[in-house]
Amino acid sequence: MFACRRSSTLLRTLKPAARQLRHASQASSTAELNKPIDFKKTAILHQSQSSARSAFGLSQDAPVDWVNLHGAINGSLHHALKTDENVLLFGEDVAFGGVFRCSKGLSDEFGTSRVFNTPLSEQGIVGFAIGCAAEGMKPIAEIQFADYVYPAFDQLVNEAAKFRYREGGTGGHCGGLVVRMPCGSVGHGALYHSQSPESLFTHIPGLRVVMPRSPSQAKGLLTASILNSRDPVIFMEPKVLYRAAEEFVPRDPYTLPLDKAEVLKTGKDLTVVSYGQPLYLCSAAIEALEREIKGLSIELVDLRAIYPWDRATIMGSVNKTGRAVVVHESMYNAGVGAEVAASIQEGAFLRLEAPVARVTGWSTHPGLVFEKFNIPDITRIYDAMKRTLEF
Amino acid sequence: MKYRAVLRPLATSCRYRSVVRVRGQSKRWASDTWSAGPAQKAGSDSVHFPGALKSKFTSKMRFQNPAEETAMPTYRIMDADGNIVDNTRDPQSASDTEIIQWYRNMLTVSIMDLIMFDAQRQGRTSFYMVSAGEEGIAVGSASALTPDDVCFLQYREQGVLVQRGFTLKEMMSQLFSNKDDHGKGRNMPVHYGSGKLNVHTVSSPLATQIPQASGAAYALKMQRLINPNVPPRIVACYFGEGAASEGDFHAALNIAATKSCPVVFVCRNNGFAISTSSIEQYKGDGIASRGLGYGIDTIRVDGNDIFAVRAVMLEARKRALEGDCKPVLVEAMSYRVSHHSTSDDSFAYRAKREVEEWKRRDNPITRLRKWMEKKGIWDEDKEKEARASIRKQVLQEFSAAEKVKKPPLRAMFEDVYEEITPEAREQMKELKRLVEKYPKEYSSVSQYEGGIKTLE
Numbered sequence: 001m002f003a004c005r006r007s008s009t010l011l012r013t014l015k016p017a018a019r020q021l022r023h024a025s026q027a028s029s030t031a032e033l034n035k036p037i038d039f040k041k042t043a044i045l046h047q048s049q050s051s052a053r054s055a056f057g058l059s060q061d062a063p064v065d066w067v068n069l070h071g072a073i074n075g076s077l078h079h080a081l082k083t084d085e086n087v088l089l090f091g092e093d094v095a096f097g098g099v100f101r102c103s104k105g106l107s108d109e110f111g112t113s114r115v116f117n118t119p120l121s122e123q124g125i126v127g128f129a130i131g132c133a134a135e136g137m138k139p140i141a142e143i144q145f146a147d148y149v150y151p152a153f154d155q156l157v158n159e160a161a162k163f164r165y166r167e168g169g170t171g172g173h174c175g176g177l178v179v180r181m182p183c184g185s186v187g188h189g190a191l192y193h194s195q196s197p198e199s200l201f202t203h204i205p206g207l208r209v210v211m212p213r214s215p216s217q218a219k220g221l222l223t224a225s226i227l228n229s230r231d232p233v234i235f236m237e238p239k240v241l242y243r244a245a246e247e248f249v250p251r252d253p254y255t256l257p258l259d260k261a262e263v264l265k266t267g268k269d270l271t272v273v274s275y276g277q278p279l280y281l282c283s284a285a286i287e288a289l290e291r292e293i294k295g296l297s298i299e300l301v302d303l304r305a306i307y308p309w310d311r312a313t314i315m316g317s318v319n320k321t322g323r324a325v326v327v328h329e330s331m332y333n334a335g336v337g338a339e340v341a342a343s344i345q346e347g348a349f350l351r352l353e354a355p356v357a358r359v360t361g362w363s364t365h366p367g368l369v370f371e372k373f374n375i376p377d378i379t380r381i382y383d384a385m386k387r388t389l390e391f
Numbered sequence: 392m393k394y395r396a397v398l399r400p401l402a403t404s405c406r407y408r409s410v411v412r413v414r415g416q417s418k419r420w421a422s423d424t425w426s427a428g429p430a431q432k433a434g435s436d437s438v439h440f441p442g443a444l445k446s447k448f449t450s451k452m453r454f455q456n457p458a459e460e461t462a463m464p465t466y467r468i469m470d471a472d473g474n475i476v477d478n479t480r481d482p483q484s485a486s487d488t489e490i491i492q493w494y495r496n497m498l499t500v501s502i503m504d505l506i507m508f509d510a511q512r513q514g515r516t517s518f519y520m521v522s523a524g525e526e527g528i529a530v531g532s533a534s535a536l537t538p539d540d541v542c543f544l545q546y547r548e549q550g551v552l553v554q555r556g557f558t559l560k561e562m563m564s565q566l567f568s569n570k571d572d573h574g575k576g577r578n579m580p581v582h583y584g585s586g587k588l589n590v591h592t593v594s595s596p597l598a599t600q601i602p603q604a605s606g607a608a609y610a611l612k613m614q615r616l617i618n619p620n621v622p623p624r625i626v627a628c629y630f631g632e633g634a635a636s637e638g639d640f641h642a643a644l645n646i647a648a649t650k651s652c653p654v655v656f657v658c659r660n661n662g663f664a665i666s667t668s669s670i671e672q673y674k675g676d677g678i679a680s681r682g683l684g685y686g687i688d689t690i691r692v693d694g695n696d697i698f699a700v701r702a703v704m705l706e707a708r709k710r711a712l713e714g715d716c717k718p719v720l721v722e723a724m725s726y727r728v729s730h731h732s733t734s735d736d737s738f739a740y741r742a743k744r745e746v747e748e749w750k751r752r753d754n755p756i757t758r759l760r761k762w763m764e765k766k767g768i769w770d771e772d773k774e775k776e777a778r779a780s781i782r783k784q785v786l787q788e789f790s791a792a793e794k795v796k797k798p799p800l801r802a803m804f805e806d807v808y809e810e811i812t813p814e815a816r817e818q819m820k821e822l823k824r825l826v827e828k829y830p831k832e833y834s835s836v837s838q839y840e841g842g843i844k845t846l847e
Contacts, residue, residue, distance in 0.1 A: 085617050113616065119649055124602050124642025128650075131606025131626075134591060135541065137613065139606070151638070158596045159603065165806045166594060168575035170586035175809060205807045230809040259812075308812045 033288055033379045034372075037244075037280045044264065044283050045214055045247035052216060052248035063251040070242040072215035072249055073102045073180075076222040077140065079253045081110045084138060084227060086176070089115045091125055091142030099144060100182060100242050126152035126179060130160050133174035138226060146183035146236060147192040153200075160232045161206030175230035178222075182239035183211070184277050184329055185375050190368035196276075196330035196361075201234050202307035202339065208258055209306040211236040211276040216249040220256030221304065228255055236306075238277040261310035263317065267299035270385055271317040273340055274327040275303040278376055282327055285381035298385065306336055314340065315347040322353040323391075325384050329375045332360040354391035357384040463679045465724055467693035468702060471753045473761025480702065485534070487768050493534055493697060494763060495777055496553045497526035497756050502781050503549070503559070504729070506789065507566060507580075511733040515793065516566050518580045522547045524695075524728035527755025528659050529629075530554045531700030532723070535708055536627055541607055542590045543600040543628045546581050547659065551629065555588045559784055563792035570795060570840045575802040597630070598637035601656065604628030605647035605718070608654035612716050623712045626654040627704075632722075633664020635678045644685040647718035653711040655704065656687075656720045659694065661727035666740040682720035694723035695755045698762075728754070797838050799845035819846045 029035065039045060046052035052064045067075065080087045089103060089110075095117045097104035107115040118125050122143055129141035143149045149156070156179065164173035185194045201209045208231050212218035218237065225233040264279065265286070272282050279302055286298045299317050303309055318324045324344050326337035337358035344356050359376045366374060437447045468477045485493075504521035511519045522529065529550025536542070542551055552562070561573070565583050568576035573584055574592055584592025591607075594600065608626040615621045634640065635658055647654050658678040662669050675681065682689030688710055692703045700723055707719040726749040730737040737746070763769035800822075804815045811819075823846040826833040836843055 086613075088613070113613065116650070119642070119645045121638075121642040121645065123638055124605075124646045127599060127602025127639055127642060128606035128609065128646050131543075131603035131608070132610045133606075134603060135607045135610035135614070137610045154596060155599060155602070155639075159594065159599050162594070164809070166574060166578050166582070167584055167586075167592045168577060168802070168806060169573040170584050170592060172584065172586055172591060173806075173809075208808075308808070308814055311814070 033285070033382050034377050035284075037284060039244050039246060039280075042280055042283055043287075044280050045245060046216060046249070047247065049248050052250060055216070056250050056254060058250055064248040065251050066246060067215050067249050068243050068246040069212075069215050069218055069237070070100055070102045072219040073222060073237065074104055074106070075249075076219045076226070076253075077103060077106060078109070079223060080138070080140070080226040081106060081114060083253075085114075086136065087114070087138045087140065087226060088132060089140045089142070090118050090129075091180075092120055092144045093117060094142050098142065100239060102180075102237075102242075103142070122148055122151040123155055126155040126160065129177055129179065130155060130163065130174045133177040133232070134163065134172060136176070138176035138178075140178045140180060140226060143179060143181040145193055145195075145239075146181040146197055147195040149179075149181055149197060152179075156201070156207065156232075156234070157204050161204045163206075163232075165206060173230070174232055177232040178225045178229075178235055179233070180222075180235045180237060182242070183236045184238040184240060185366065185371055186240045187371065188368065189366065189371075191365055194366035194371070196236070196328070198234075198236055198306050198328075199330055199335045199339075202309075202336060206232070208233045208308065209236070210234070210258055210304065211238065211306055212304065213238075213276055213279045213302050214241070214245050215247050217256065217302075217304065219249055220254050221258065223253055224255035224258055229258055233258065236276070240277055256304070259305045259308055259310060261313040262302045262304055263299060263313065264302050265298070265300040267297035267321065269296055269321055270298045270323040270325065270389060271301060271314070271321045272298060272325045272327065272381070272385065273301045273303060273314055273317075275306060275336075276329070278327045278329060278381075281376060281378050282381055285378045285385060288378070288382055289385055293389075296389070303336075303340075309340075311343055311347065314344065318344050318348040319351045322348075322351045323388050324348075324352075325357045325359060325381070325388055327359045327376050327381055327384075329361050332358060332363050335360050354388045357388050359384045457675055457680075460676065460680075462676045463689075463691045463722075465691045465693050466699055466703060467696045468698040469696050469758060469762055471695070471758060473758055473763075473765055475762075477699075484702065484705065487766075489534070490759075490763065491768065493530050493554070494756070494759050494769070495781065496530045496550060497697075497759070498777060499553055499559070499781050499785070500526045500529070500549045501756060502778065503562065503785050506782075506785055508729075508733060510789070511580075516580050518733055519566070520546055520581045520732045521729040522549050524749065524754065525659055525661060525725050526550045527697040527759070528657070528694040528700055528723040528725060531697035531755075532627065532629075532657055532704040532721075534697075535701050535704035537622075537624070538589065539622055539624045540589065540708075541604075541611065541624065541626045542588075543604040543607070543626065544583070544590065544593050545597065545600065545630045545634060545659075546593050546595075547631065548629045549581070549583070551627075552583055552585070552588070552590060555585075555590065557583065557585055557588060557590070559788040560792065561585070563788040564795070567792040567795070568797065569792055570798045571792075572798065575806070576798040577802070597634040598639040598643075601628055601630055601634075601637075601639050601643035602646060603643075604654050604656070605643045605650070605652045608647065608652035608711075608716075608718070609650055612651075612653055624653070625708050625711045626652075627657060628654055629657045629659065631664060632658055632660040632662075632669055632678050633667065633672055635681075636664075636672055644682070644687060644718065644720070648686045651715045651717050653716040654718045655707045655711055656718065657704075658720070658722045659725060660722055661694075661725045663727045663731070663737070663741070665731045665735060666737070668741075677722055677724075679720065679722035682722075685720075687718050687720050689720040689722070691722045691724060694725035695753050695758055697755055697759050725755075726753075796840045799841045800836070800839050800843070801841075801845035822846055 094103040095107045129139040132139040326340045341356040507519045529548045533551040533554035564571035566580045582593040604626045611624045679691040
């Protein structure tokens with residue numbers, strides 16, 4: 001899985017900095033790398049109003065709010081329902097606000113004919129949504145957990161994805177469809193509250209697969225998915241971030257492109273590609289390694305759109321750095337990392353100075369007590385980056 | 392079985408105390424179908440379990456046994472000899488001209504079936520599915536719909552399309568996958584669709600269209616709520632009794648009932664799903680008996696009686712749009728006279744004699760013909776003329792469609808997404824390079840409209 005060690009041209013030119021002493025407050029834990037993410041300090045989130053304003057190109061008096069991920073999603077849903085009366089929101093338990101509070105207050109404001117509970121049947125929810133979209137509505141269907149999307153797999157793969165293609169000249173399509181689903185690890189979700197099935201959908205032409213990393217991203221990407229996209233969108237929400245990730249978000253509605261990666265941090269020595277929750281781990285690992293090796297600079301890229309994805313941005317980055325690490329929670333084999341790594345070897349072969357490393361969940365199931373040993377953590381990302389640099 | 396409560400503590404953290412407040416405002420918890428049952432009173436004769444609001448107590452233990460129930464009756468207006476048995480209503484509810492048109496439409500489907508079945512046998516098309524024995528269900532039900540109503544089909548409903556105005560040219564273009572095919576040559580034969588006629592394109596996965604029909608019906612209802620000037624419309628959704636075993640059937644009827652969707656589900660119960668007879672398909676009283684379980688108005692009708700099918704469909708449409716709207720289930724009984732498809736030899740699993748008997752004994756086309764002859768609006772000469780002229784038209788369109796070019800190669804990449812992705816554009820370029828480099832290997836490219844240029 002990982003490349004064997006080889007003398008590195010890169011490390012010969014860089015002097016490792018003296019190891020920094022840890023603060024006393026952290027001494028209670030032996031961990032030097034795998035420390036909990038401090039969401040109040042991470043560079044991934046807009047910790048200041050000016051950061052949010054400049055990221056979105058807003059004037060310095062533009063209103064911004066401090067919101068968490070489920071609040072941002074709620075805001076986006078609210079805006080969509082208010083803007084377009086064709087927007088409908090439904091799924092299991094969404095009427096009272098949803099089990100993660102994403103639809104809080106929407107049923108009261110927009111009525112139970114637009115925001116409503118469905119019977120407990122995923123194939124029914126998605127089939128119903130496809131029919132709504134086929135007749136010109138903009139349905140937002142919620143699957144309570146991504147782990148339960150499989151009963152609807154047929155409807156998504158054979159129907160939603162192929163609808164426009166098979167209708168052809170009739171002009172029929174279900175492009176107004178958005179399927180939201182909480183995904184990813186959450187600490188104690190075990191087999192059926194932890195899965196990240198995105199790579200199953202990235203193998204399906206016709207579906208857009210999107211995963212935001214933060215409240216500001218979620219707001220822009222979800223609004224674009226509902227109001228602008230004329231293709232069906234699988235919108236995956238990392239549930240561990242629902243409350244944890246808080247940042248300053250522009251108050252006024254805005255959209256973000258559904259096919260563009262974003263360079264979160266520029267660098268020249270290595271490209272780290274990820275999406276969703278692991279970006280926070282990547283950021284922490286990069287911080288640790290850059291502190292350790294003076295002069296090292298690592299580029300961090302958020303895919304955002306997992307399919308169709310932004311090959312151009314990734315190739316641009318790797319052709320600059322010559323090294324790449326791909327990180328995701330879901331399983332190694334045929335995961336998103338496989339596609340990204342294969343594309344990099346096609347698109348940056350002559351610039352590559354090390355094999356593309358993949359840091360992913362192991363090839364097993366998300367067993368309850370094994371989670372922190374299974375999914376990528378800061379240590380594993382740190383180690384993969386280091387080995388790639390030393391190759 | 393999902394354990395859905397496991398992550399609720401996450402959702403109801405200290406930061407989000409709103410859940411507590413929400414509980415105070417009890418209405419917040421209510422969906423539109425939720426009703427608060429009063430606590431059960433002492434001495435009450437009924438149960439107030441929220442799951443079964445009108446159930447009375449009983450001290451007699453009795454398991455309800457479906458075998459003890461009488462099978463749901465089959466409604467008919469006209470018997471196998473074309474005699475009217477239900478004199479309470481005008482069987483026609485349509486002019487003689489219209490009835491003759493229904494007859495011609497059924498004949499068209501039947502004649503096209505014979506020609507296309509043979510064409511497939513000669514290798515001139517890849518596949519075909521006939522609808523012999525079920526023309527009455529398709530044409531009769533479609534005659535009760537308005538052009539605005541939306542249809543979702545399974546695949547054995549050519550009569551619905553013909554009745555709605557789908558032309559022979561359109562059918563042949565689809566069957567020969569030529570450049571005039573609405574589906575741009577992407578679908579197997581018989582997977583028809585028409586935007587103009589409000590018929591969604593057929594897809595092969597069985598029963599997937601049923602929950603979609605529920606959703607489409609909900610959309611139509613919402614559109615009328617948004618704009619009351621929109622004419623009332625329903626969705627008609629067709630499927631066979633085999634497809635009704637799929638989970639999507641269950642999902643669809645349940646959600647259509649709970650969300651009060653104006654949809655009429657038409658089940659064609661023809662006794663067979665490929666080789667599987669209905670006795671291996673289900674144990675209950677057909678498909679109709681299930682409708683009641685979902686709280687859906689249901690009727691079983693003689694599918695060989697076009698008047699009965701039409702009358703039932705007219706009434707179903709009316710009921711579907713009444714009040715807050717509701718779904719209706721129609722089980723139309725028939726017999727699949729033909730093979731399942733051109734890839735099937737049905738005599739491998741059923742006796743030829745049985746099929747012959749059905750062919751002879753009862754058939755929607757001959758039944759209507761007998762009625763028309765008794766009424767004096769049809770005779771042997773008219774029959775001969777109709778058959779000859781339809782056959783001529785079918786053959787004309789057949790040979791015309793066969794000569795038309797295939798759709799442009801570009802159509803292979805279009806419509807996957809609204810816009811062709813950069814990834815697909817690269818692949819179009821690569822395909823073009825290959826075809827140009829190895830012209831002998833891809834000489835058929837000239838049969839495609841525009842040739843290799845459309846990949847640019």
